[in-house]
Amino acid sequence: MFCLPAEAKLDIFKFLNYKQLCSIKQANFCLHDFVNYFQGELAWEKLYEISIQYLEQYKHPHKLIKLEGGPLDFTLNDEQLEEKIKNGLETPIPVYLPNQDSRKTLVICVTKVFRSPHHILVQLPPIIKSKEDLKIVYYYLNKLFNCWFDHGEINEFVFNQELLQLLFGNAPKRIYIQRCQVNIMEHTMENSLQFILNNLSSQTFHSSLRLYQDIITKYKDILFEILMKGGDNFKEVGLAFVNSSVNVVDFMNVAKLYEHIVDYMATSKDCSKIVDAIKLSFRSSKSLQLIEGAEKIEIKELDGGVEYTRTNLPIFIIQN
Structure with missing residues:
Protein backbone atom coordinates (compact mmCIF):
# COMPACT_ATOMS: atom_id res chain seq x y z
CA MET A 1 0.00 0.00 0.00
CA TRP A 44 -19.43 10.02 3.45
CA GLU A 45 -20.93 9.19 6.80
CA LYS A 46 -24.68 8.65 6.43
CA LEU A 47 -26.87 10.14 9.16
CA TYR A 48 -30.62 10.59 9.47
CA GLU A 49 -31.44 14.18 10.40
CA ILE A 50 -29.95 17.63 11.03
CA SER A 51 -31.35 20.93 12.27
CA ILE A 52 -30.19 24.11 14.03
CA GLN A 53 -32.19 25.28 17.03
CA TYR A 54 -32.04 26.63 20.55
CA LEU A 55 -30.86 24.20 23.19
CA GLU A 56 -33.54 25.49 25.56
CA GLN A 57 -36.26 24.28 23.17
CA TYR A 58 -34.85 20.78 22.86
CA LYS A 59 -36.82 18.32 24.98
CA HIS A 60 -35.65 14.95 23.64
CA PRO A 61 -32.94 12.84 25.31
CA HIS A 62 -29.59 14.00 24.00
CA LYS A 63 -25.84 14.12 24.37
CA LEU A 64 -24.44 17.67 24.44
CA ILE A 65 -20.99 18.24 22.96
CA LYS A 66 -19.89 21.62 24.26
CA LEU A 67 -16.84 23.00 22.52
CA GLU A 68 -14.91 25.87 24.01
CA GLY A 69 -11.89 27.67 22.64
CA GLY A 70 -8.75 25.84 23.74
CA PRO A 71 -5.64 24.11 22.42
CA LEU A 72 -6.28 21.57 19.66
CA ASP A 73 -3.79 19.00 18.45
CA PHE A 74 -4.31 19.58 14.72
CA THR A 75 -3.40 22.22 12.17
CA LEU A 76 -5.60 23.59 9.44
CA ASN A 77 -5.08 21.84 6.10
CA ASP A 78 -5.53 25.16 4.30
CA GLU A 79 -2.22 27.07 4.24
CA GLN A 80 -3.94 30.21 2.96
CA LEU A 81 -6.34 30.14 5.90
CA GLU A 82 -3.44 29.68 8.32
CA GLU A 83 -1.79 32.73 6.77
CA LYS A 84 -4.95 34.82 7.08
CA ILE A 85 -5.37 34.17 10.80
CA LYS A 86 -1.76 33.89 11.96
CA ASN A 87 -2.02 37.31 13.62
CA GLY A 88 -5.54 36.73 14.92
CA LEU A 89 -8.90 38.01 13.71
CA GLU A 90 -9.47 41.70 13.08
CA THR A 91 -13.10 41.50 14.20
CA PRO A 92 -15.17 38.72 15.82
CA ILE A 93 -17.26 36.68 13.37
CA PRO A 94 -20.66 35.15 14.29
CA VAL A 95 -21.06 31.49 13.37
CA TYR A 96 -24.80 31.78 12.69
CA LEU A 97 -27.08 34.34 11.05
CA PRO A 98 -29.29 36.14 11.86
CA ASN A 99 -28.08 37.26 15.28
CA GLN A 100 -29.33 34.96 18.00
CA ASP A 101 -30.88 35.69 21.37
CA SER A 102 -27.86 36.17 23.66
CA ARG A 103 -29.81 34.60 26.52
CA LYS A 104 -30.12 31.32 24.63
CA THR A 105 -27.73 28.75 23.16
CA LEU A 106 -27.77 27.59 19.54
CA VAL A 107 -26.83 23.98 18.80
CA ILE A 108 -26.52 21.74 15.75
CA CYS A 109 -28.88 18.79 16.29
CA VAL A 110 -27.92 15.49 14.67
CA THR A 111 -29.82 12.20 14.72
CA LYS A 112 -27.87 9.17 13.55
CA VAL A 113 -30.72 6.78 12.74
CA PHE A 114 -34.46 6.98 12.09
CA ARG A 115 -36.60 7.16 15.24
CA SER A 116 -33.57 7.17 17.48
CA PRO A 117 -34.51 8.20 21.06
CA HIS A 118 -31.12 9.86 21.48
CA HIS A 119 -29.74 12.89 19.69
CA ILE A 120 -26.35 14.57 19.47
CA LEU A 121 -26.23 18.32 20.05
CA VAL A 122 -23.07 20.19 19.07
CA GLN A 123 -22.53 23.57 20.70
CA LEU A 124 -20.05 25.62 18.69
CA PRO A 125 -18.65 28.95 19.89
CA PRO A 126 -21.42 31.39 18.82
CA ILE A 127 -18.89 34.09 17.94
CA ILE A 128 -15.35 33.41 16.74
CA LYS A 129 -12.96 35.58 18.69
CA SER A 130 -9.68 33.67 18.41
CA LYS A 131 -7.67 31.34 16.21
CA GLU A 132 -8.62 28.42 18.45
CA ASP A 133 -12.33 29.22 18.05
CA LEU A 134 -11.82 29.22 14.29
CA LYS A 135 -10.06 25.85 14.41
CA ILE A 136 -12.95 24.33 16.36
CA VAL A 137 -15.56 25.61 13.92
CA TYR A 138 -13.47 24.66 10.86
CA TYR A 139 -12.96 21.13 12.16
CA TYR A 140 -16.63 20.41 12.89
CA LEU A 141 -18.12 22.20 9.90
CA ASN A 142 -15.71 20.37 7.62
CA LYS A 143 -16.93 17.07 9.11
CA LEU A 144 -20.52 18.23 8.69
CA PHE A 145 -20.02 19.04 5.00
CA ASN A 146 -18.72 15.51 4.48
CA CYS A 147 -21.86 13.83 5.84
CA TRP A 148 -24.99 12.68 4.03
CA PHE A 149 -28.32 13.40 5.75
CA ASP A 150 -31.65 11.81 4.90
CA HIS A 151 -33.72 14.67 6.34
CA GLY A 152 -33.14 18.24 7.45
CA GLU A 153 -35.12 21.26 8.57
CA ILE A 154 -33.96 24.89 8.71
CA ASN A 155 -36.36 27.20 10.50
CA GLU A 156 -34.37 30.36 11.11
CA PHE A 157 -30.61 30.07 11.51
CA VAL A 158 -27.97 29.25 8.89
CA PHE A 159 -24.19 29.39 8.86
CA ASN A 160 -22.64 32.81 8.25
CA GLN A 161 -21.64 33.26 4.58
CA GLU A 162 -18.69 35.45 5.55
CA LEU A 163 -17.41 32.70 7.83
CA LEU A 164 -17.81 29.97 5.20
CA GLN A 165 -15.98 32.15 2.69
CA LEU A 166 -13.12 32.60 5.15
CA LEU A 167 -12.94 28.89 6.00
CA PHE A 168 -13.40 27.30 2.60
CA GLY A 169 -12.62 30.02 0.05
CA ASN A 170 -14.17 30.30 -3.39
CA ALA A 171 -15.00 26.59 -3.68
CA PRO A 172 -18.11 26.58 -1.44
CA LYS A 173 -18.84 23.52 0.65
CA ARG A 174 -22.33 22.05 0.44
CA ILE A 175 -24.24 20.08 3.00
CA TYR A 176 -26.18 17.23 1.36
CA ILE A 177 -29.71 16.62 2.69
CA GLN A 178 -31.86 14.14 0.78
CA ARG A 179 -35.15 15.80 1.81
CA CYS A 180 -34.83 19.34 3.12
CA GLN A 181 -37.39 21.86 4.38
CA VAL A 182 -36.44 25.54 4.80
CA ASN A 183 -38.95 27.92 6.37
CA ILE A 184 -38.06 31.48 5.39
CA MET A 185 -39.23 34.61 7.19
CA GLU A 186 -38.73 38.28 6.38
CA HIS A 187 -35.72 38.77 8.66
CA THR A 188 -34.05 35.56 7.44
CA MET A 189 -34.73 35.92 3.70
CA GLU A 190 -31.31 37.10 2.53
CA ASN A 191 -29.32 34.69 4.73
CA SER A 192 -31.49 31.67 3.93
CA LEU A 193 -31.51 32.21 0.16
CA GLN A 194 -27.73 32.73 0.05
CA PHE A 195 -27.23 29.52 2.05
CA ILE A 196 -29.54 27.60 -0.29
CA LEU A 197 -27.77 28.94 -3.37
CA ASN A 198 -24.20 28.40 -2.18
CA ASN A 199 -24.16 25.72 0.52
CA LEU A 200 -27.08 23.31 0.14
CA SER A 201 -27.59 20.25 -2.04
CA SER A 202 -30.78 18.19 -1.93
CA GLN A 203 -32.75 15.62 -3.89
CA THR A 204 -36.06 17.12 -2.76
CA PHE A 205 -35.99 20.67 -1.43
CA HIS A 206 -39.08 22.54 -0.23
CA SER A 207 -39.35 26.00 1.23
CA SER A 208 -42.13 28.22 2.54
CA LEU A 209 -41.71 31.97 2.06
CA ARG A 210 -43.97 34.51 3.72
CA LEU A 211 -44.83 37.28 1.30
CA TYR A 212 -44.01 40.73 2.58
CA GLN A 213 -43.97 43.94 0.58
CA ASP A 214 -41.61 43.70 -2.43
CA ILE A 215 -40.11 40.36 -1.31
CA ILE A 216 -40.45 38.69 -4.71
CA THR A 217 -39.23 41.78 -6.54
CA LYS A 218 -36.23 42.16 -4.25
CA TYR A 219 -35.14 38.51 -4.35
CA LYS A 220 -36.34 37.53 -7.82
CA ASP A 221 -32.81 37.19 -9.21
CA ILE A 222 -31.55 34.82 -6.52
CA LEU A 223 -34.74 32.73 -6.66
CA PHE A 224 -34.35 32.54 -10.43
CA GLU A 225 -30.69 31.51 -10.11
CA ILE A 226 -31.57 28.71 -7.66
CA LEU A 227 -34.20 27.35 -10.05
CA MET A 228 -32.51 27.92 -13.41
CA LYS A 229 -28.89 27.19 -12.49
CA GLY A 230 -29.23 24.83 -9.54
CA GLY A 231 -29.83 21.60 -11.44
CA ASP A 232 -26.53 20.11 -10.28
CA ASN A 233 -27.57 20.57 -6.63
CA PHE A 234 -31.35 20.09 -6.65
CA LYS A 235 -33.57 17.57 -8.45
CA GLU A 236 -36.90 18.91 -7.20
CA VAL A 237 -37.62 22.34 -5.72
CA GLY A 238 -40.96 23.36 -4.25
CA LEU A 239 -41.57 26.99 -3.24
CA ALA A 240 -44.72 27.73 -1.24
CA PHE A 241 -45.49 31.45 -1.08
CA VAL A 242 -47.71 32.40 1.86
CA ASN A 243 -49.61 35.69 1.98
CA SER A 244 -49.57 36.79 5.62
CA SER A 245 -51.51 40.03 5.09
CA VAL A 246 -54.41 41.11 2.91
CA ASN A 247 -52.50 44.35 2.24
CA VAL A 248 -49.71 42.70 0.26
CA VAL A 249 -49.92 44.19 -3.23
CA ASP A 250 -47.07 42.45 -5.04
CA PHE A 251 -48.29 38.88 -4.74
CA MET A 252 -48.80 38.64 -8.47
CA ASN A 253 -45.02 38.66 -8.82
CA VAL A 254 -45.22 34.94 -8.07
CA ALA A 255 -47.00 34.54 -11.39
CA LYS A 256 -44.42 36.78 -13.03
CA LEU A 257 -41.66 34.57 -11.63
CA TYR A 258 -43.39 31.57 -13.18
CA GLU A 259 -43.72 33.31 -16.53
CA HIS A 260 -40.06 34.36 -16.38
CA ILE A 261 -39.07 30.72 -15.82
CA VAL A 262 -41.20 29.49 -18.73
CA ASP A 263 -39.81 32.18 -21.05
CA TYR A 264 -36.25 31.27 -20.09
CA MET A 265 -36.85 27.57 -20.75
CA ALA A 266 -38.50 28.33 -24.09
CA THR A 267 -35.67 30.52 -25.35
CA SER A 268 -32.57 29.06 -23.69
CA LYS A 269 -30.17 27.04 -25.83
CA ASP A 270 -28.91 25.11 -22.79
CA CYS A 271 -31.36 23.87 -20.15
CA SER A 272 -28.95 21.39 -18.56
CA LYS A 273 -28.56 23.46 -15.38
CA ILE A 274 -32.29 23.91 -14.76
CA VAL A 275 -33.80 22.02 -11.81
CA ASP A 276 -35.66 18.94 -13.11
CA ALA A 277 -38.95 19.61 -11.30
CA ILE A 278 -40.14 23.01 -10.04
CA LYS A 279 -43.35 23.52 -8.06
CA LEU A 280 -44.71 26.95 -7.14
CA SER A 281 -47.70 27.06 -4.80
CA PHE A 282 -49.35 29.80 -2.79
CA ARG A 283 -52.17 31.00 -0.58
CA SER A 284 -53.48 34.51 -0.93
CA SER A 285 -56.43 36.84 -0.61
CA LYS A 286 -59.48 36.50 -2.79
CA SER A 287 -58.30 39.35 -5.02
CA LEU A 288 -55.41 37.33 -6.43
CA GLN A 289 -55.63 37.07 -10.23
CA LEU A 290 -54.55 33.63 -11.35
CA ILE A 291 -52.99 33.15 -14.74
CA GLU A 292 -54.67 30.95 -17.31
CA GLY A 293 -54.13 27.26 -16.62
CA ALA A 294 -54.41 27.32 -12.81
CA GLU A 295 -56.26 24.23 -11.61
CA LYS A 296 -58.29 23.01 -8.62
CA ILE A 297 -58.99 26.36 -7.01
CA GLU A 298 -61.27 26.70 -3.98
CA ILE A 299 -62.38 29.69 -1.91
CA LYS A 300 -62.27 29.30 1.90
CA GLU A 301 -63.39 31.74 4.57
CA LEU A 302 -61.06 31.80 7.55
CA ASP A 303 -61.56 33.28 11.02
CA GLY A 304 -62.43 36.96 10.87
CA GLY A 305 -64.39 36.69 7.64
CA VAL A 306 -61.38 37.04 5.35
CA GLU A 307 -61.67 34.94 2.23
CA TYR A 308 -58.62 33.17 0.88
CA THR A 309 -57.96 31.48 -2.40
CA ARG A 310 -56.13 28.19 -2.05
CA THR A 311 -55.15 25.36 -4.34
CA ASN A 312 -55.25 21.70 -3.42
CA LEU A 313 -52.24 21.19 -5.66
CA PRO A 314 -49.44 23.53 -6.68
CA ILE A 315 -50.71 26.03 -9.22
CA PHE A 316 -47.55 25.89 -11.32
CA ILE A 317 -45.68 22.65 -11.99
CA ILE A 318 -42.72 22.83 -14.33
CA GLN A 319 -40.92 19.74 -15.60
CA ASN A 320 -37.55 20.26 -17.27
Whole structure:
Protein backbone atom coordinates (compact mmCIF):
# COMPACT_ATOMS: atom_id res chain seq x y z
CA MET A 1 0.00 0.00 0.00
CA PHE A 2 2.74 2.47 0.93
CA CYS A 3 4.54 1.87 -2.39
CA LEU A 4 1.49 2.83 -4.44
CA PRO A 5 1.21 6.35 -5.87
CA ALA A 6 -1.44 8.61 -4.35
CA GLU A 7 -3.74 8.26 -7.38
CA ALA A 8 -3.78 4.45 -7.06
CA LYS A 9 -4.47 4.55 -3.33
CA LEU A 10 -7.30 7.01 -3.89
CA ASP A 11 -8.88 4.74 -6.53
CA ILE A 12 -8.75 1.81 -4.08
CA PHE A 13 -10.19 3.81 -1.18
CA LYS A 14 -13.14 4.91 -3.32
CA PHE A 15 -14.43 1.32 -3.11
CA LEU A 16 -14.55 1.44 0.71
CA ASN A 17 -17.54 2.51 2.79
CA TYR A 18 -17.33 5.03 5.61
CA LYS A 19 -16.78 2.46 8.38
CA GLN A 20 -13.98 0.80 6.43
CA LEU A 21 -12.31 4.17 5.90
CA CYS A 22 -12.49 4.83 9.65
CA SER A 23 -10.66 1.55 10.25
CA ILE A 24 -8.01 2.49 7.68
CA LYS A 25 -7.46 5.84 9.41
CA GLN A 26 -6.63 4.08 12.66
CA ALA A 27 -3.78 2.10 11.06
CA ASN A 28 -1.21 4.92 11.13
CA PHE A 29 -0.80 8.68 10.85
CA CYS A 30 0.04 8.62 7.13
CA LEU A 31 -3.18 6.85 6.16
CA HIS A 32 -5.14 8.98 8.63
CA ASP A 33 -3.92 12.18 6.98
CA PHE A 34 -4.38 10.75 3.47
CA VAL A 35 -8.06 9.88 4.08
CA ASN A 36 -8.70 13.26 5.71
CA TYR A 37 -7.13 15.11 2.79
CA PHE A 38 -9.28 13.33 0.19
CA GLN A 39 -12.42 12.94 2.34
CA GLY A 40 -14.49 15.02 -0.08
CA GLU A 41 -13.92 12.36 -2.78
CA LEU A 42 -14.48 9.32 -0.54
CA ALA A 43 -17.52 7.72 1.10
CA TRP A 44 -19.43 10.02 3.45
CA GLU A 45 -20.93 9.19 6.80
CA LYS A 46 -24.68 8.65 6.43
CA LEU A 47 -26.87 10.14 9.16
CA TYR A 48 -30.62 10.59 9.47
CA GLU A 49 -31.44 14.18 10.40
CA ILE A 50 -29.95 17.63 11.03
CA SER A 51 -31.35 20.93 12.27
CA ILE A 52 -30.19 24.11 14.03
CA GLN A 53 -32.19 25.28 17.03
CA TYR A 54 -32.04 26.63 20.55
CA LEU A 55 -30.86 24.20 23.19
CA GLU A 56 -33.54 25.49 25.56
CA GLN A 57 -36.26 24.28 23.17
CA TYR A 58 -34.85 20.78 22.86
CA LYS A 59 -36.82 18.32 24.98
CA HIS A 60 -35.65 14.95 23.64
CA PRO A 61 -32.94 12.84 25.31
CA HIS A 62 -29.59 14.00 24.00
CA LYS A 63 -25.84 14.12 24.37
CA LEU A 64 -24.44 17.67 24.44
CA ILE A 65 -20.99 18.24 22.96
CA LYS A 66 -19.89 21.62 24.26
CA LEU A 67 -16.84 23.00 22.52
CA GLU A 68 -14.91 25.87 24.01
CA GLY A 69 -11.89 27.67 22.64
CA GLY A 70 -8.75 25.84 23.74
CA PRO A 71 -5.64 24.11 22.42
CA LEU A 72 -6.28 21.57 19.66
CA ASP A 73 -3.79 19.00 18.45
CA PHE A 74 -4.31 19.58 14.72
CA THR A 75 -3.40 22.22 12.17
CA LEU A 76 -5.60 23.59 9.44
CA ASN A 77 -5.08 21.84 6.10
CA ASP A 78 -5.53 25.16 4.30
CA GLU A 79 -2.22 27.07 4.24
CA GLN A 80 -3.94 30.21 2.96
CA LEU A 81 -6.34 30.14 5.90
CA GLU A 82 -3.44 29.68 8.32
CA GLU A 83 -1.79 32.73 6.77
CA LYS A 84 -4.95 34.82 7.08
CA ILE A 85 -5.37 34.17 10.80
CA LYS A 86 -1.76 33.89 11.96
CA ASN A 87 -2.02 37.31 13.62
CA GLY A 88 -5.54 36.73 14.92
CA LEU A 89 -8.90 38.01 13.71
CA GLU A 90 -9.47 41.70 13.08
CA THR A 91 -13.10 41.50 14.20
CA PRO A 92 -15.17 38.72 15.82
CA ILE A 93 -17.26 36.68 13.37
CA PRO A 94 -20.66 35.15 14.29
CA VAL A 95 -21.06 31.49 13.37
CA TYR A 96 -24.80 31.78 12.69
CA LEU A 97 -27.08 34.34 11.05
CA PRO A 98 -29.29 36.14 11.86
CA ASN A 99 -28.08 37.26 15.28
CA GLN A 100 -29.33 34.96 18.00
CA ASP A 101 -30.88 35.69 21.37
CA SER A 102 -27.86 36.17 23.66
CA ARG A 103 -29.81 34.60 26.52
CA LYS A 104 -30.12 31.32 24.63
CA THR A 105 -27.73 28.75 23.16
CA LEU A 106 -27.77 27.59 19.54
CA VAL A 107 -26.83 23.98 18.80
CA ILE A 108 -26.52 21.74 15.75
CA CYS A 109 -28.88 18.79 16.29
CA VAL A 110 -27.92 15.49 14.67
CA THR A 111 -29.82 12.20 14.72
CA LYS A 112 -27.87 9.17 13.55
CA VAL A 113 -30.72 6.78 12.74
CA PHE A 114 -34.46 6.98 12.09
CA ARG A 115 -36.60 7.16 15.24
CA SER A 116 -33.57 7.17 17.48
CA PRO A 117 -34.51 8.20 21.06
CA HIS A 118 -31.12 9.86 21.48
CA HIS A 119 -29.74 12.89 19.69
CA ILE A 120 -26.35 14.57 19.47
CA LEU A 121 -26.23 18.32 20.05
CA VAL A 122 -23.07 20.19 19.07
CA GLN A 123 -22.53 23.57 20.70
CA LEU A 124 -20.05 25.62 18.69
CA PRO A 125 -18.65 28.95 19.89
CA PRO A 126 -21.42 31.39 18.82
CA ILE A 127 -18.89 34.09 17.94
CA ILE A 128 -15.35 33.41 16.74
CA LYS A 129 -12.96 35.58 18.69
CA SER A 130 -9.68 33.67 18.41
CA LYS A 131 -7.67 31.34 16.21
CA GLU A 132 -8.62 28.42 18.45
CA ASP A 133 -12.33 29.22 18.05
CA LEU A 134 -11.82 29.22 14.29
CA LYS A 135 -10.06 25.85 14.41
CA ILE A 136 -12.95 24.33 16.36
CA VAL A 137 -15.56 25.61 13.92
CA TYR A 138 -13.47 24.66 10.86
CA TYR A 139 -12.96 21.13 12.16
CA TYR A 140 -16.63 20.41 12.89
CA LEU A 141 -18.12 22.20 9.90
CA ASN A 142 -15.71 20.37 7.62
CA LYS A 143 -16.93 17.07 9.11
CA LEU A 144 -20.52 18.23 8.69
CA PHE A 145 -20.02 19.04 5.00
CA ASN A 146 -18.72 15.51 4.48
CA CYS A 147 -21.86 13.83 5.84
CA TRP A 148 -24.99 12.68 4.03
CA PHE A 149 -28.32 13.40 5.75
CA ASP A 150 -31.65 11.81 4.90
CA HIS A 151 -33.72 14.67 6.34
CA GLY A 152 -33.14 18.24 7.45
CA GLU A 153 -35.12 21.26 8.57
CA ILE A 154 -33.96 24.89 8.71
CA ASN A 155 -36.36 27.20 10.50
CA GLU A 156 -34.37 30.36 11.11
CA PHE A 157 -30.61 30.07 11.51
CA VAL A 158 -27.97 29.25 8.89
CA PHE A 159 -24.19 29.39 8.86
CA ASN A 160 -22.64 32.81 8.25
CA GLN A 161 -21.64 33.26 4.58
CA GLU A 162 -18.69 35.45 5.55
CA LEU A 163 -17.41 32.70 7.83
CA LEU A 164 -17.81 29.97 5.20
CA GLN A 165 -15.98 32.15 2.69
CA LEU A 166 -13.12 32.60 5.15
CA LEU A 167 -12.94 28.89 6.00
CA PHE A 168 -13.40 27.30 2.60
CA GLY A 169 -12.62 30.02 0.05
CA ASN A 170 -14.17 30.30 -3.39
CA ALA A 171 -15.00 26.59 -3.68
CA PRO A 172 -18.11 26.58 -1.44
CA LYS A 173 -18.84 23.52 0.65
CA ARG A 174 -22.33 22.05 0.44
CA ILE A 175 -24.24 20.08 3.00
CA TYR A 176 -26.18 17.23 1.36
CA ILE A 177 -29.71 16.62 2.69
CA GLN A 178 -31.86 14.14 0.78
CA ARG A 179 -35.15 15.80 1.81
CA CYS A 180 -34.83 19.34 3.12
CA GLN A 181 -37.39 21.86 4.38
CA VAL A 182 -36.44 25.54 4.80
CA ASN A 183 -38.95 27.92 6.37
CA ILE A 184 -38.06 31.48 5.39
CA MET A 185 -39.23 34.61 7.19
CA GLU A 186 -38.73 38.28 6.38
CA HIS A 187 -35.72 38.77 8.66
CA THR A 188 -34.05 35.56 7.44
CA MET A 189 -34.73 35.92 3.70
CA GLU A 190 -31.31 37.10 2.53
CA ASN A 191 -29.32 34.69 4.73
CA SER A 192 -31.49 31.67 3.93
CA LEU A 193 -31.51 32.21 0.16
CA GLN A 194 -27.73 32.73 0.05
CA PHE A 195 -27.23 29.52 2.05
CA ILE A 196 -29.54 27.60 -0.29
CA LEU A 197 -27.77 28.94 -3.37
CA ASN A 198 -24.20 28.40 -2.18
CA ASN A 199 -24.16 25.72 0.52
CA LEU A 200 -27.08 23.31 0.14
CA SER A 201 -27.59 20.25 -2.04
CA SER A 202 -30.78 18.19 -1.93
CA GLN A 203 -32.75 15.62 -3.89
CA THR A 204 -36.06 17.12 -2.76
CA PHE A 205 -35.99 20.67 -1.43
CA HIS A 206 -39.08 22.54 -0.23
CA SER A 207 -39.35 26.00 1.23
CA SER A 208 -42.13 28.22 2.54
CA LEU A 209 -41.71 31.97 2.06
CA ARG A 210 -43.97 34.51 3.72
CA LEU A 211 -44.83 37.28 1.30
CA TYR A 212 -44.01 40.73 2.58
CA GLN A 213 -43.97 43.94 0.58
CA ASP A 214 -41.61 43.70 -2.43
CA ILE A 215 -40.11 40.36 -1.31
CA ILE A 216 -40.45 38.69 -4.71
CA THR A 217 -39.23 41.78 -6.54
CA LYS A 218 -36.23 42.16 -4.25
CA TYR A 219 -35.14 38.51 -4.35
CA LYS A 220 -36.34 37.53 -7.82
CA ASP A 221 -32.81 37.19 -9.21
CA ILE A 222 -31.55 34.82 -6.52
CA LEU A 223 -34.74 32.73 -6.66
CA PHE A 224 -34.35 32.54 -10.43
CA GLU A 225 -30.69 31.51 -10.11
CA ILE A 226 -31.57 28.71 -7.66
CA LEU A 227 -34.20 27.35 -10.05
CA MET A 228 -32.51 27.92 -13.41
CA LYS A 229 -28.89 27.19 -12.49
CA GLY A 230 -29.23 24.83 -9.54
CA GLY A 231 -29.83 21.60 -11.44
CA ASP A 232 -26.53 20.11 -10.28
CA ASN A 233 -27.57 20.57 -6.63
CA PHE A 234 -31.35 20.09 -6.65
CA LYS A 235 -33.57 17.57 -8.45
CA GLU A 236 -36.90 18.91 -7.20
CA VAL A 237 -37.62 22.34 -5.72
CA GLY A 238 -40.96 23.36 -4.25
CA LEU A 239 -41.57 26.99 -3.24
CA ALA A 240 -44.72 27.73 -1.24
CA PHE A 241 -45.49 31.45 -1.08
CA VAL A 242 -47.71 32.40 1.86
CA ASN A 243 -49.61 35.69 1.98
CA SER A 244 -49.57 36.79 5.62
CA SER A 245 -51.51 40.03 5.09
CA VAL A 246 -54.41 41.11 2.91
CA ASN A 247 -52.50 44.35 2.24
CA VAL A 248 -49.71 42.70 0.26
CA VAL A 249 -49.92 44.19 -3.23
CA ASP A 250 -47.07 42.45 -5.04
CA PHE A 251 -48.29 38.88 -4.74
CA MET A 252 -48.80 38.64 -8.47
CA ASN A 253 -45.02 38.66 -8.82
CA VAL A 254 -45.22 34.94 -8.07
CA ALA A 255 -47.00 34.54 -11.39
CA LYS A 256 -44.42 36.78 -13.03
CA LEU A 257 -41.66 34.57 -11.63
CA TYR A 258 -43.39 31.57 -13.18
CA GLU A 259 -43.72 33.31 -16.53
CA HIS A 260 -40.06 34.36 -16.38
CA ILE A 261 -39.07 30.72 -15.82
CA VAL A 262 -41.20 29.49 -18.73
CA ASP A 263 -39.81 32.18 -21.05
CA TYR A 264 -36.25 31.27 -20.09
CA MET A 265 -36.85 27.57 -20.75
CA ALA A 266 -38.50 28.33 -24.09
CA THR A 267 -35.67 30.52 -25.35
CA SER A 268 -32.57 29.06 -23.69
CA LYS A 269 -30.17 27.04 -25.83
CA ASP A 270 -28.91 25.11 -22.79
CA CYS A 271 -31.36 23.87 -20.15
CA SER A 272 -28.95 21.39 -18.56
CA LYS A 273 -28.56 23.46 -15.38
CA ILE A 274 -32.29 23.91 -14.76
CA VAL A 275 -33.80 22.02 -11.81
CA ASP A 276 -35.66 18.94 -13.11
CA ALA A 277 -38.95 19.61 -11.30
CA ILE A 278 -40.14 23.01 -10.04
CA LYS A 279 -43.35 23.52 -8.06
CA LEU A 280 -44.71 26.95 -7.14
CA SER A 281 -47.70 27.06 -4.80
CA PHE A 282 -49.35 29.80 -2.79
CA ARG A 283 -52.17 31.00 -0.58
CA SER A 284 -53.48 34.51 -0.93
CA SER A 285 -56.43 36.84 -0.61
CA LYS A 286 -59.48 36.50 -2.79
CA SER A 287 -58.30 39.35 -5.02
CA LEU A 288 -55.41 37.33 -6.43
CA GLN A 289 -55.63 37.07 -10.23
CA LEU A 290 -54.55 33.63 -11.35
CA ILE A 291 -52.99 33.15 -14.74
CA GLU A 292 -54.67 30.95 -17.31
CA GLY A 293 -54.13 27.26 -16.62
CA ALA A 294 -54.41 27.32 -12.81
CA GLU A 295 -56.26 24.23 -11.61
CA LYS A 296 -58.29 23.01 -8.62
CA ILE A 297 -58.99 26.36 -7.01
CA GLU A 298 -61.27 26.70 -3.98
CA ILE A 299 -62.38 29.69 -1.91
CA LYS A 300 -62.27 29.30 1.90
CA GLU A 301 -63.39 31.74 4.57
CA LEU A 302 -61.06 31.80 7.55
CA ASP A 303 -61.56 33.28 11.02
CA GLY A 304 -62.43 36.96 10.87
CA GLY A 305 -64.39 36.69 7.64
CA VAL A 306 -61.38 37.04 5.35
CA GLU A 307 -61.67 34.94 2.23
CA TYR A 308 -58.62 33.17 0.88
CA THR A 309 -57.96 31.48 -2.40
CA ARG A 310 -56.13 28.19 -2.05
CA THR A 311 -55.15 25.36 -4.34
CA ASN A 312 -55.25 21.70 -3.42
CA LEU A 313 -52.24 21.19 -5.66
CA PRO A 314 -49.44 23.53 -6.68
CA ILE A 315 -50.71 26.03 -9.22
CA PHE A 316 -47.55 25.89 -11.32
CA ILE A 317 -45.68 22.65 -11.99
CA ILE A 318 -42.72 22.83 -14.33
CA GLN A 319 -40.92 19.74 -15.60
CA ASN A 320 -37.55 20.26 -17.27
